[in-house]
Amino acid sequence: MAQHADHAGPERGDREQQVLDRIDRARRRKPKVREERITLAHGSGGKATQTLVEAVFLENLRNPVLEQLEDGAELAVGNARLAFTTDSFVVSPLFFPGGDIGDLAVNGTVNDLAVSGARPLFLSAGFIIEEGFPVADLTRIVTSMSEAAEAAGVRVVTGDTKVVQKGGADGCYVNTSGVGVIERRTRLGVETARPGDAVLVSGPVGDHGITVMLARGELDIEADVASDTAPVHEMVADLLRAAPGVRALRDATRGGVATVLNEIARASEVSVVVDEGAVPVRTEVRGASELLGIDPLYVACEGRIVVVVDAAQADAALRAMRAHPLGADAANIGHVVADAPGMVLLNTAFGGTRIVDLLVGDPLPRIC
Amino acid sequence: MAQHADHAGPERGDREQQVLDRIDRARRRKPKVREERITLAHGSGGKATQTLVEAVFLENLRNPVLEQLEDGAELAVGNARLAFTTDSFVVSPLFFPGGDIGDLAVNGTVNDLAVSGARPLFLSAGFIIEEGFPVADLTRIVTSMSEAAEAAGVRVVTGDTKVVQKGGADGCYVNTSGVGVIERRTRLGVETARPGDAVLVSGPVGDHGITVMLARGELDIEADVASDTAPVHEMVADLLRAAPGVRALRDATRGGVATVLNEIARASEVSVVVDEGAVPVRTEVRGASELLGIDPLYVACEGRIVVVVDAAQADAALRAMRAHPLGADAANIGHVVADAPGMVLLNTAFGGTRIVDLLVGDPLPRIC
Structure with missing residues (x-):
């Protein structure tokens, strides 16, 4: 069997080994952020983000689940297979044609769960609000989240609100994390x-x-x-x-x-x-x-x-x-x-x- | 039985009904934020926070799980009972005697799960970073998170990084959400x-x-x-x-x-x-x-x-x-x-x- 494996290369089911191999390769590569300070490019999702994630986050928090760098982590709890994901939203402006930060935050996390092959179930909502932000705008954002959650069949079950001094944020930032259940047999990746x-x-x-x-x-x-x-x-x-x-x-x-x-x-x-x-x-x-x-x-x-x-x-x-x-x-x-x-x-x-x-x-x- | 219930008042196990009653009372109360703009007091955890949460978040996102306003939501997925919680951290300064925003963010969410009666298992980490923030400070924060996660026996399994322009945040904010498993029979509340x-x-x-x-x-x-x-x-x-x-x-x-x-x-x-x-x-x-x-x-x-x-x-x-x-x-x-x-x-x-x-x-x- 071992001989067979040697010749056949990694099987699709052999995911843990693939991950370990990748950890190994990543360790040898030792990525490094060359800049001394964070730039907007580090938030672009492109090359700088990738280096930052590998050099700072993976290097320090390394574990086989995080290492997969999927949109959602796949977890086993009891006999349930769960997907768990997080996303912070800092979109500017907060309101735009077709949507706002509220439905964006709900749909973004619903979609991260969906592409993990999970049925989205529960969301959290964490708000960081700048002092002076209009209560009416916050209400509009939360109403939009509520409608998006209803449309997606998920419930916002836990939340948190922080307020920072004027100039400590740009209006309002929203984090949503999500939990879904994975019911399909095959794995996506x-x-x-x-x-x-x-x-x-x-x-x-x-x-x-x-x-x-x-x-x-x-x-x-x-x-x-x-x-x-x-x-x-x-x-x-x-x-x-x-x-x-x-x-x-x-x-x-x-x-x-x-x-x-x-x-x-x-x-x-x-x-x-x-x-x-x-x-x-x-x-x-x-x-x-x-x-x-x-x-x-x-x-x-x-x-x-x-x-x-x-x-x-x-x-x-x-x-x-x-x-x-x-x-x-x-x-x-x-x-x-x-x-x-x-x-x-x-x-x-x-x-x-x-x-x-x-x-x-x-x-x-x-x-x- | 109905007669008995009329006289005996809510039983401890009769939590759903208690929650529905509370929803009912809250609906009749119709809380209202009197201020037109968010103030620091809305983030204090005190009276203004409570009014904001009830008037804006609960009013719009109302459901029996959120309504309990516990530190962690209790969820059933398959035969597992889960606790799910979220917290954003905006502490200033980021580093202080005894800790920093990194271990604070891990311990805060671990503790919210713990007081929900859950065994903490998995965390997410969402970063909002101000352009110009030192990469060395970010690394120190992530290292501290890693050590705190190891000490608490939890794994950071999913993450997200956003960068905002200079002046759009005060250094670095961290959101952690957490998933734990509830193994005890009796409920806390x-x-x-x-x-x-x-x-x-x-x-x-x-x-x-x-x-x-x-x-x-x-x-x-x-x-x-x-x-x-x-x-x-x-x-x-x-x-x-x-x-x-x-x-x-x-x-x-x-x-x-x-x-x-x-x-x-x-x-x-x-x-x-x-x-x-x-x-x-x-x-x-x-x-x-x-x-x-x-x-x-x-x-x-x-x-x-x-x-x-x-x-x-x-x-x-x-x-x-x-x-x-x-x-x-x-x-x-x-x-x-x-x-x-x-x-x-x-x-x-x-x-x-x-x-x-x-x-x-x-x-x-x-x-x-």
Whole structure:
């Protein structure tokens, strides 16, 4: 048996060993933050965030669950399998077309649970409020959270409120953590993509980030866009029923689709090839992105998922998503190959190929 | 049976009905925040916090679990009973004698789980960091979290990092949420105190709050005090084994022992009578409190618990706490009576009696 394992390489079920191997490699790599001070780029979800997380958080808090760096941690308590996740929201402005920090905070955590393959159940809500913040605005945020929670079928069961002096925060920040139950047998994970797999997105990318950016009013651009903030758990449930060959799921938030694909390529030691022309982008979002000098692939969505699925089930997966209102414009945008492990390659509309690397810097701070 | 229930009043096990009754009463009361803007007092844990929580959070997010306003929500998932809790930490300064925001954030959530009667298992960690914050300080905070988690036997399994522009935060804020498993049969709750019960504290009160206040260096007071930040879960486990008649447990954080006693008096519709001379307060803390014009009963601790226990088991409970290093100075400080429901009364050292009300204003902002 040992001999067999030597030759066969890691089996899909052999996740603990894969994780231990990765810990081992990470230890040898010894990542280091070169900057002496935190910059906005450390919050972008891109390269600087990754280094910070590995050098400061993982180095010190290292354990096999955290090491997986999934959107939700998978835990066993009694005979229940739980997903547990956390997210702080610092979006500016607090209110924007299509949503506000309240429903964003609920949907964000619901979606992190959903893409962990869990049924979202319970949320916590922690508020950090700046002295002088209007009570009416806080009430509007909480009302929005309540409506979002009801729509997603979750309950906010515990909370906390802190107030800091004027200038100690920018209005209001919200942390939501979430607990869900994992009922499916197979495991999902960014490290499970295999050559030949198809890569799908559930709809147009970049709506949320561009909407928030324009809502700041600092740019002289007007566009008819709204945030895509929405709870994806029902669409994910439909998807997983229709296509049990789904291997990895992520919601494309901070850092956008490009960041998710880089995480998959890196964790699975494969490369992802994306067909630029196949990526759905709304005309308004494409236009605003060009004016801002940003690639929509890096712009946050808050109601879109990236799916890696066995190619044989790609059509079934697309059909399942398209049958749901949130997935009406789902598209097959690329595939997984064995060459150039860790890379994301874009076949451009002009027939060229370029590398889609992790984001450097943060062109869109405080989008979520 | 209905007739019997009419006469007997709510049974202890009849918690759901009690909660529904309380929802009903709260609905009739219709709390309202009179201020138009958030003040520091809304974060004090006192009267303004209570009104804010009831008027804004409960009014909008109302459900029977949240309604209990316990430190941890009790949840059923599969055959497991879980406790789930959240806390944001905005303490200033970030580093102080006896601890820092890192171990404070771990111990605070471990303790909220412990006083819910749960065995703490898993934590999340969410960071909001101000641009320009030293990476070395962040590393020190995370190292401290790691050591505190190891000491408390919990794992940080999921995290999140956000960065806001300079001036958008004061250094670094940390949210921890926690999941624990509830293994005991009987339920704990602030609404279960009965006339005759004894009220205990596990040690000297106010060390943490006074330490942080003095560490700010704004006052010309020096005192040899250190924060009491510590994980109380083992002491609580010993206590619950030795005294199954424990009815309510709370860690006396923001708002101090006085706030906890008010919550118990209010929720249980009893009054709590405290013997001022029996409350353990260190000489340095008493001296600094007098200079600051604060009653130590309102000053936050981060490693002290308040216990309501069947009087017949008060000595057993004290012995169990005193056998643990964190409870060496545990004391019986008062008892529960039926008169004047909702009130906390202090028998002073001078032979008088005064009402210990919920805190108005916030003399000690950003203590935790």
